[in-house]
Amino acid sequence: xxxxxxxxxxxxxxxxxxxxxxxxxxxxxxxxxxxxxxxxxxxxxxxxxxxxxxxxxxxxxxxxxxxxxxxxxxxxxxxxxxxxxxxxxxxxxxxxxxxxxxxxxxxxxxxxxxxxxxxxxxxxxxxxxxxxxxxxxxxxxxxxxxxxxxxxxxxxxxxxxxxxxxxxxxxxxxxxxxxxxxxxxxxxxxxxxxxxxxxxxxxxxxxx
Amino acid sequence: xxxxxxxxxxxxxxxxxxxxxxxxxxxxxxxxxxxxxxxxxxxxxxxxxxxxxxxxxxxxxxxxxxxxxxxxxxxxxxxxxxxxxxxxxxxxxxxxxxxxxxxxxxxxxxxxxxxxxxxxxxxxxxxxxxxxxxxxxxxxxxxxxxxxxxxxxxxxxxxxxxxxxxxxxxxxxxxxxxxxxxxxxxxxxxxxxxxxxxxxxxxxxxxxxxxxxxxxxxxxxxxxxxxxxxxxxxxxxxxxxxxxxxxxxxxxxxxxxxxxxxxxxxxxxxxxxxxxxxxxxxxxxxxxxxxxxxxxxxxxxxxxxxxxxxxxxxxxxxxxxxxxxxxxxxxxxxxxxxxxxxxxxxxxxxxxxxxxxxxxxxxxxxxxxxxxxxxxxxxxxxxxxxxxxxxxxxxxxxxxxxxxxxxxxxxxxxxxxxxxxxxxxxxxxxxxxxxxxxxxxxxxxxxxxxxxxxxxxxxxxxxxxxxxxxxxxxxxxxxxxxxxxxxxxxxxxxxxxxxxxxxxxxxxxxxxxxxxxxxxxxxxxxxxxxxxxxxxxxxxxxxxxxxxxxxxxxxxxxxxxxxxxxxxxxxxxxxxxxxxxxxxxxxxxxxxxxxxxxxxxxxxxxxxxxxxxxxxxxxxxxxxxxxxxxxxx
Numbered sequence: 042x043x044x045x046x047x048x049x050x051x052x053x054x055x056x057x058x059x060x061x062x063x064x065x066x067x068x069x070x071x072x073x074x075x076x077x078x079x080x081x082x083x084x085x086x087x088x089x090x091x092x093x094x095x096x097x098x099x100x101x102x103x104x105x106x107x108x109x110x111x112x113x114x115x116x117x118x119x120x121x122x123x124x125x126x127x128x129x130x131x132x133x134x135x136x137x138x139x140x141x142x143x144x145x146x147x148x149x150x151x152x153x154x155x156x157x158x159x160x161x162x163x164x165x166x167x168x169x170x171x172x173x174x175x176x177x178x179x180x181x182x183x184x185x186x187x188x189x190x191x192x193x194x195x196x197x198x199x200x201x202x203x204x205x206x207x208x209x210x211x212x213x214x215x216x217x218x219x220x221x222x223x224x225x226x227x228x229x230x231x232x233x234x235x236x237x238x239x240x241x242x243x244x245x246x247x248x249x
Numbered sequence: 250x251x252x253x254x255x256x257x258x259x260x261x262x263x264x265x266x267x268x269x270x271x272x273x274x275x276x277x278x279x280x281x282x283x284x285x286x287x288x289x290x291x292x293x294x295x296x297x298x299x300x301x302x303x304x305x306x307x308x309x310x311x312x313x314x315x316x317x318x319x320x321x322x323x324x325x326x327x328x329x330x331x332x333x334x335x336x337x338x339x340x341x342x343x344x345x346x347x348x349x350x351x352x353x354x355x356x357x358x359x360x361x362x363x364x365x366x367x368x369x370x371x372x373x374x375x376x377x378x379x380x381x382x383x384x385x386x387x388x389x390x391x392x393x394x395x396x397x398x399x400x401x402x403x404x405x406x407x408x409x410x411x412x413x414x415x416x417x418x419x420x421x422x423x424x425x426x427x428x429x430x431x432x433x434x435x436x437x438x439x440x441x442x443x444x445x446x447x448x449x450x451x452x453x454x455x456x457x458x459x460x461x462x463x464x465x466x467x468x469x470x471x472x473x474x475x476x477x478x479x480x481x482x483x484x485x486x487x488x489x490x491x492x493x494x495x496x497x498x499x500x501x502x503x504x505x506x507x508x509x510x511x512x513x514x515x516x517x518x519x520x521x522x523x524x525x526x527x528x529x530x531x532x533x534x535x536x537x538x539x540x541x542x543x544x545x546x547x548x549x550x551x552x553x554x555x556x557x558x559x560x561x562x563x564x565x566x567x568x569x570x571x572x573x574x575x576x577x578x579x580x581x582x583x584x585x586x587x588x589x590x591x592x593x594x595x596x597x598x599x600x601x602x603x604x605x606x607x608x609x610x611x612x613x614x615x616x617x618x619x620x621x622x623x624x625x626x627x628x629x630x631x632x633x634x635x636x637x638x639x640x641x642x643x644x645x646x647x648x649x650x651x652x653x654x655x656x657x658x659x660x661x662x663x664x665x666x667x668x669x670x671x672x673x674x675x676x677x678x679x680x681x682x683x684x685x686x687x688x689x690x691x692x693x694x695x696x697x698x699x700x701x702x703x704x705x706x707x708x709x710x711x712x713x714x715x716x717x718x719x720x721x722x723x724x725x726x727x728x729x730x731x732x733x734x735x736x737x738x739x740x741x742x743x744x745x746x747x748x749x750x751x752x753x754x755x756x757x758x759x760x761x762x763x764x765x766x767x768x769x770x771x772x773x774x775x776x777x778x779x780x781x782x783x784x785x786x787x788x789x790x791x792x793x794x795x796x797x798x799x800x801x802x803x804x805x806x807x808x809x810x811x812x813x814x815x816x817x818x819x820x821x822x823x824x825x826x827x828x829x830x831x832x833x834x835x836x837x838x839x840x841x842x843x844x845x846x847x848x849x850x851x852x853x854x855x856x857x858x859x860x861x862x863x864x865x866x867x868x869x870x871x872x873x874x875x876x877x878x879x880x881x882x
Binding site: 053054055057058059061062065066068069070071072073074080086098099132133134135136 | 276277282283286287288289290292515517518519566567568569570571601
């Protein structure tokens with residue numbers, strides 16, 4: 042078995058597919074491409090795939106990891122990752138592209154992600170809100186097996202940011218925790234909406 | 250080693266920017282936004298600005314229902330294989346999206362290029378079930394078009410309909426310019442070609458329609474006048490303007506030679522049936538007297554095992570699907586099944602593709618086949634018994650015995666299964682309370698079989714789910730003269746069955762009685778019911794096939810407003826000499842044959858299936874006397 046990582050982007054109207062939809066897309070693309078990937082064992086064999094950093098619906102991404110295992114028959118082929126990347130790339134629906142590949146990748150330890158928000162608020166106004174206002178958002182969570190609503194304080198997470206002017210409003214470049222501790226950009230969209238700021242688009246430029 | 254793949258997967262992509270800009274802020278706010286964006290793998294994206302003819306293929310229900318339907322995929326593929334045409338898909342927006350569209354002035358648009366539907370040259374609707382009629386009107390309205398054909402004065406957009414409901418299209422006839430009766434693979438292209446020609450000539454719609462009516466299988470309602478008797482029944486339907494007295498459905502004689510898609514659009518979002526579907530054959534030899542599909546798709550035509558296998562391979566190769574569904578009205582009766590299964594298993598096991606084989610008969614259950622297929626994945630099991638007593642099963646010509654049902658149950662359980670589904674109907678002609686009690690008895694007997702089975706897992710209980718749907722008499726069946734039970738009677742029977750089933754291992758399911766009444770009234774409706782459909786829609790009815798949307802009160806009010814009674818259409822026993830609103834449509838099966846079957850039903854006499862003895866239904870007239878059930882196949 043050989044580990045391979047593909048990097049993909051999700052842009053344009055493809056941002057409206059959910060994480061589950063994205064998994065479906067890649068499962069099919071891998072099959073259509075005839076990729077020599079390892080299938081899970083058991084009653085319902087599926088291609089083994091791992092991409093553990095879900096994107097909320099509506100958020101675009103430029104470089105997301107997708108980990109695969111190739112069968113032993115491909116293990117000796119130094120070009121296996123490239124071939125897989127090329128083949129899969131030709132089988133993807135609109136808005137999905139393969140942007141990179143790696144053979145034998147190292148484990149990913151992800152703690153954060155960089156985003157670019159475009160909003161309809163003016164640069165000064167957005168800057169003011171982020172500095173002076175208390176930003177929080179609600180998210181549903183499970184506690185003791187029951188669904189509860191938790192309030193997440195966002196202000197401490199917003200330290201690494203830059204606000205700049207942009208056509209139609211302003212641009213916010215910001216890092217948010219990602220991975221074991223995760224702050225979804227959807228929470229920030231909600232929080233900003235509470236102050237009358239509409240987010241026009243969000244792109245996750247990279248994870249780190 | 251790291252790197253980037255060679256770029257080069259460029260796709261031509263034209264999208265209507267005005268619509269795009271309007272929907273971008275809406276999409277994040279609605280459910281399943283990917284239903285409206287297109288971009289699916291294998292969706293055909295052509296430049297709609299430079300084609301000879303544009304065609305919007307509409308399915309009058311939501312994306313996740315429509316994308317599970319094979320017919321649309323076939324018609325889409327055939328239309329786009331013609332270089333002159335651009336065919337794009339349209340589905341009914343969900344209520345939240347429709348609201349947002351109306352509020353923001355966004356007209357109904359196609360998936361591939363976001364082109365407003367009203368800008369297409371032709372708009373086609375595939376109508377699968379009667380409660381979709383208000384969705385048709387709603388979609389036309391959302392497109393910004395007048396719903397009545399007479400109010401659409403220019404040649405384009407031409408509004409066309411098809412699908413199984415088109416065998417009695419009278420309740421929606423005034424809304425359509427033309428209807429395609431029967432199988433659409435050839436006639437769709439013929440109609441579109443004619444339209445392209447007349448569009449070039451600048452012809453009027455009337456000129457075009459008179460020509461179109463000469464294409465076999467094309468029904469132009471505006472060329473037919475309906476006259477009524479004082480009692481409300483039809484006196485006659487007269488053809489004018491050179492249109493044929495009877496419109497004969499189109500039949501594809503050679504299913505091996507007809508076009509079938511090599512690739513289909515693969516939805517990214519979740520849909521009801523998400524797999525590669527391939528037909529085995531059309532028509533049905535069993536002649537169950539309640540079943541419209543079995544009669545209107547005759548004569549029997551089988552695809553060869555080689556063709557089915559080839560179609561499966563091509564679809565799997567082009568989509569990445571991991572499941573094939575082989576579909577037909579009665580898959581147990583496919584004469585080439587052993588050869589087909591061998592062909593399929595030669596590659597599906599290695600490629601980890603599951604083969605699903607629904608629509609199997611209790612009395613012709615291919616055990617060996619199922620065992621082979623279950624090597625990949627085991628699927629659920631359903632027994633369509635339809636009636637509880639042998640007497641009633643003979644009435645409806647469902648020729649299975651209780652012994653056969655019990656044997657099938659025994660085999661299922663010894664295979665390790667612990668759950669089965671059983672389908673029945675309530676309100677069948679000549680039904681008595683004894684027949685209903687027999688449903689409960691039969692379900693209990695199946696339960697008991699489980700506990701007699703040596704293979705059952707100790708401690709694991711059986712689960713029998715019984716579904717009892719209300720019978721709806723349909724045109725072109727031996728029961729087209731029958732009365733549907735009135736809603737109160739169906740409710741009483743439902744309560745009776747519930748009271749008779751005590752075991753927790755048997756779960757009961759029923760369908761909405763109101764929905765069945767609506768279906769029955771529209772299925773055998775005449776042209777006057779179109780006013781009811783219009784008023785119902787106008788007063789707020791749509792998505793009628795969804796029980797939480799069905800507004801029975803508004804429908805009843807619409808009937809009343811037009812001086813009509815749904816019971817006249819649904820629960821009236823007809824005499825054999827009555828002229829039906831659909832008598833000017835010929836689907837092959839002769840009325841005399843249906844009358845003979847109806848008489849036998851009332852004597853509880855069954856008719857053997859076609860391969861045992863041809864009953865002379867007459868459908869083979871449409872294929873020069875040929876029928877695959879005749880040749881001893």
